[in-house]
Structures are given as C-alpha cells and as structure tokens.
Amino acid sequence: MTTSGGDPRPGLHGERTRLAWVRTAVLMSGSGIGAAGAAVRDDLPGLAVPFGVVALAGAVLLVRTGLRHSALERALRHGRPLGAGLDARVAWAGALAAAAGALVLVLRLA
Template sequence: MRPQALQDGIEPDPRFTLANERTFLAWIRTGLALIAGAVAIEGFGVDLDETARGVVAVALTGLGVAVAVGAGIRWLRVEQAMRHGRPLPFPTLVPFLVLASVLVAAALLVLVLTR
C-alpha cells in the first residue's frame, strides 16, 4: 500500500523512481557525514576551546539533521512531480547546504585563528 501522498498520478518508470531513491540515499549519507564530523570534533577533542568545540559540533549535527529531513522532503516532491508529469522542483537543499557549510567553516576558521 502506498502512502496517501503517492496515491494519485501515473506510476513513473521504475528506473526514475530508483534514481530518485539513490539520490535520497546520497543526501542521507551527506547528513550522516556531517553528524560524524560533529562526533569527531567533539569526541576526539579537537584543539579548540570547549565551548567553541561544542558550538561547532552542535552546528554540524543540526546541519546533518536538516539535510536528512530535506532529503526526505525532496524525495517526496520529486516523486510527486514525476507522477504528475510536472518539471522537477528546484533543489533548495543545495544552496542551503552550501550556505550553511560555508558559515560553519568560516566560524571554525575564525575560532582556530583567534585562539
């Protein structure tokens, strides 16, 4: 039985559905990598002030969770677009991830250079 959000429309070619699932899994891996980076920074005691290390770890964890949630939303939006013959939605996850990654990296760089 399909979820309610996928009940209507025409069943897409299985290759497209499977490609959408592979893309979803790639985004999930990205989210897990961000969370693993947070664990590494916090767990292995990177040479930073304890508060700064905690802030960076929380930021990376939050970013990883946001990417995972965004991946699920994107998967559903793409699946619905394929079922209704609409153009694929803009990948809002990409600019979000770029901006957030740059901000976290800049904050980490400032913390390292000012200690």
C-alpha cells in the same frame, strides 16, 4: 515517459539522489558532533558552535530528505520539477560552518 509496467520512473535516478542526500546529511551530523565533542574536550568551547551548526544542518537535511522523498515521487509522476533550493542552502550553510570551524581550529593550533 513511462516504462512498460506504467512506472513513470525510467531509472533509479531519484533513489540515487535521495541516497546521496542521506549520505551527506549523515556525514554532516556525525562529523559535526564528533568535531564539537573534540573541541569541548580540548578546552575550545567556542569551536563547538560552528561544529554544532554542522551537526544541526545535517540533522535538518536528514529529516527533510525523508519528508521530501514522497513529494519528489509525486512530482516525477506528474512531470513537474521539484527544486532542491532550501536543501542546497542548508547543505551550503553546514559546509560553510565546517570550513570556518576547521580554519579557526587550524589557526588556533598553529
């Protein structure tokens, strides 16, 4: 389906999705770095590891989102699907690491 100008993208769905991935990646990176720093400052260096994984997952997502945007545009133009399997697994791993770190932190402080 193309618009009257020949653009195969009838809406801004791709841009909104890309921005959502960017927001997720930035939030994961920033919160992971902040939580890892707080863990080290509070003399809990073991907790820096899962929060470091969160920051790393966010950084990987941010890089992949930039690289993936052009592939997504090509796929949309040619009417091919482009799955987000690897990106979803990286986001899942980062979220799991954040939950594990938060759980250990709460149990440690209780």
